[in-house]
Amino acid sequence: MSFDFRLPRRDLLKGMGATGLGAALGTGSIRPLYAKGQAPITIVVNQSPWFASFRRTVEAYEAATGNKVELDVNPFAGSLEKQRNSVRAQRGQYDILIMNSGWFTEMYAGGFLDAITDIDPGFKLDPEIYTLGDTIYYNAQKKTVTADGKLMSLPVSPLIPLLYYRGDLYKQAGLAAPKTFAELEANAARFHKPPGMYGIVQRGARGPHTVAYDFYPYLYGFGGGIFKDQSAGDYSVTLNSPEGRAALDYYIRLARTVGHPKTAASDQAEVIQAMVTGHAAHIMMVIAAWSQMDDPNKSAVVDKIEFAPPPSQPGLPTAPGLGHWLAGISRNVPDDRKRAAVEFLRWFQTKDAQMETAKAGGIPVHAAVYKDPIAQERKYRWMKPLAEALPHAVNIYQFPEANDVIAVLEIGLNRAVAGEISSVDALNGMSAEIHKIMEKYSYKTGGLQPLK
Structure with missing residues (x-):
C-alpha cells in the first residue's frame, strides 16, 4: 500500500524549521541529516492508533527529501506473518521492519537484521532518543538486549x-x-x-x-x-x-x-x-x-x-x-535499499521529525520534545505523565x-x-x-x- 500524498515543502518547513532539516548530527564531520536521491524503500507496519501519525511523518520525509517510501499496512498479526516470511526469503520484500515488543528479539536472535552501524559505521544515535530499556541493542554473545550490544533498531513509538x-x-x-x-x-x-x-x-x-x-x-x-x-x-x-x-x-x-x-x-x-x-x-x-x-x-x-x-x-x-515499536533493517535486501533505510532512520530520530510526529498525534521518541514548550499546551497534557512513567517502564520479554x-x-x-x-x-x-x-x-x- 503506497501513500503518495506529499506535504507542500513550504508547509513542512513551517512545521519543522529549515535550519533543523540541514543541521549536523552528533560530533565529528558535518553532514546532512539525510541524503537525497536514495533508492525507494518499503516499510511493513501494523494498523494501530499511532499509524496515522507515522504515515504523516513518512510523508514529511518524502516532502523534505524527494525519497520514496511505500508503506505496507497490515493488522497486528498479519504484520508479524509478513515479516517472518520476508526475512526468510532469498530476497526480502521489506526494507524496514516495524517490530513490536513481543517479537523484536526474535528478529535480533535469528540474524534477520543488519545492525544500523554495520550498514553505516558513521551513524550516530541521537543522545536524547529513548532507548526503552536498551531494547534497541542486542549482544549476540550474551543473547540479550544490552547497551554493550550492536545498535539493531531505532524506536518508532515508545508505547506504554x-x-x-x-x-x-x-x-x-x-x-x-x-x-x-x-x-x-x-x-x-x-x-x-x-x-x-x-x-x-x-x-x-x-x-x-x-x-x-x-x-x-x-x-x-x-x-x-x-x-x-x-x-x-x-x-x-x-x-x-x-x-x-x-x-x-x-x-x-x-x-x-x-x-x-x-x-x-x-x-x-x-x-x-x-x-x-x-x-x-x-x-x-x-x-x-x-x-x-x-x-x-x-x-x-x-x-x-x-x-x-x-x-x-x-x-x-x-x-x-513496554508495548513499544522498533524499526530494524532487513538483512536480505539490496545494499542500496539498506543505505536508503539508514537515511530514513537518520532523519526520523531528529527532534524536528519527532515534533512532526507529536503534532500529527503520535508519541515522540525524542526526550527534547517533552521538554519543549509544546508540552505545556493543553492539547499535549499527556506528555508530562508519560515522561514521568517512561523511566519505570518494564521490558517484559x-x-x-x-x-x-x-x-x-x-x-x-x-x-x-x-x-x-x-x-x-x-x-x-x-x-x-x-x-x-x-x-x-x-x-x-x-x-x-x-x-x-
Missing part, C-alpha cells in the same frame, strides 16, 4: 499504557489522580453507574497480545512478574506468586464490581469506544490513543480526559509494560520465543476474566505451561510451588 480518567468528574468530586490501586478502585466505585457509566473499562479479550499487555501494569505494579531475572539469564517462572495472585484477583474484581459486564470480550477498540462516548470513568490504555480523546469527530468527551501514570501498590513505582509465552497468557487470562477458571487455577496452569516452554528452548528455568 497510562491511566486515562475523566478529569471533569474528578474536579466535581474534588479528587486527585489515583496513585495506588486502592485509590483507583475507590474512585471507580464512586463513578460506577451502569449502564450509562462504568467505573473502569478493561481489556479482557484474547488476541495476539491483548489482555496480557493490559494486565502487565497490574502484575508488575503489585510487585509480581513472569520470570525471576531475565537479564541474568534466570527464567524461573514467578507468575504464580502471591503478588501475581493479588494482581489477577484485583483485575478480575474491578471487572466484576466496577467494570463492564462484557470485559472478557472487550478488545482495544471497545475500550477506547467506551471512553470517547462518555461511558467510562477510567481506562488503562496505551498512550497512542490520546489523540482520539480530543477529536471532535470521534469523541463526546473533548477536553475532559486527563492522564496519569498507572497506579501501583504503596511503596512500589508505577510499572507500565528478552528472548526470541516470547510469542509462545504470550499465547499462554492470552488464553489463561481471558479464561480467568471470563470466570471459566479461578485465578489460582489460571496462574498455576499458565506457570506450568510457561515452564515447559522455557525448558523446551533450553533456558535456565524453574518454578514456584503451586498456589492453593
Whole structure:
C-alpha cells in the first residue's frame, strides 16, 4: 500500500524549521541529516492508533527529501506473518521492519537484521532518543538486549499504557489522580453507574497480545512478574506468586464490581469506544490513543480526559509494560535499499521529525520534545505523565520465543476474566505451561510451588 500524498515543502518547513532539516548530527564531520536521491524503500507496519501519525511523518520525509517510501499496512498479526516470511526469503520484500515488543528479539536472535552501524559505521544515535530499556541493542554473545550490544533498531513509538480518567468528574468530586490501586478502585466505585457509566473499562479479550499487555501494569505494579531475572539469564517462572495472585484477583474484581459486564470480550477498540462516548470513568490504555480523546469527530468527551501514570501498590513505582515499536533493517535486501533505510532512520530520530510526529498525534521518541514548550499546551497534557512513567517502564520479554509465552497468557487470562477458571487455577496452569516452554528452548528455568 503506497501513500503518495506529499506535504507542500513550504508547509513542512513551517512545521519543522529549515535550519533543523540541514543541521549536523552528533560530533565529528558535518553532514546532512539525510541524503537525497536514495533508492525507494518499503516499510511493513501494523494498523494501530499511532499509524496515522507515522504515515504523516513518512510523508514529511518524502516532502523534505524527494525519497520514496511505500508503506505496507497490515493488522497486528498479519504484520508479524509478513515479516517472518520476508526475512526468510532469498530476497526480502521489506526494507524496514516495524517490530513490536513481543517479537523484536526474535528478529535480533535469528540474524534477520543488519545492525544500523554495520550498514553505516558513521551513524550516530541521537543522545536524547529513548532507548526503552536498551531494547534497541542486542549482544549476540550474551543473547540479550544490552547497551554493550550492536545498535539493531531505532524506536518508532515508545508505547506504554497510562491511566486515562475523566478529569471533569474528578474536579466535581474534588479528587486527585489515583496513585495506588486502592485509590483507583475507590474512585471507580464512586463513578460506577451502569449502564450509562462504568467505573473502569478493561481489556479482557484474547488476541495476539491483548489482555496480557493490559494486565502487565497490574502484575508488575503489585510487585509480581513472569520470570525471576531475565537479564541474568534466570527464567524461573514467578507468575504464580502471591503478588501475581493479588494482581489477577484485583483485575478480575474491578471487572466484576466496577467494570463492564462484557470485559472478557472487550478488545482495544471497545475500550477506547467506551471512553470517547462518555461511558467510562477510567481506562488503562496505551498512550497512542490520546489523540482520539480530543477529536471532535470521534469523541463526546473533548477536553475532559486527563492522564496519569498507572497506579501501583504503596511503596512500589508505577510499572507500565513496554508495548513499544522498533524499526530494524532487513538483512536480505539490496545494499542500496539498506543505505536508503539508514537515511530514513537518520532523519526520523531528529527532534524536528519527532515534533512532526507529536503534532500529527503520535508519541515522540525524542526526550527534547517533552521538554519543549509544546508540552505545556493543553492539547499535549499527556506528555508530562508519560515522561514521568517512561523511566519505570518494564521490558517484559528478552528472548526470541516470547510469542509462545504470550499465547499462554492470552488464553489463561481471558479464561480467568471470563470466570471459566479461578485465578489460582489460571496462574498455576499458565506457570506450568510457561515452564515447559522455557525448558523446551533450553533456558535456565524453574518454578514456584503451586498456589492453593
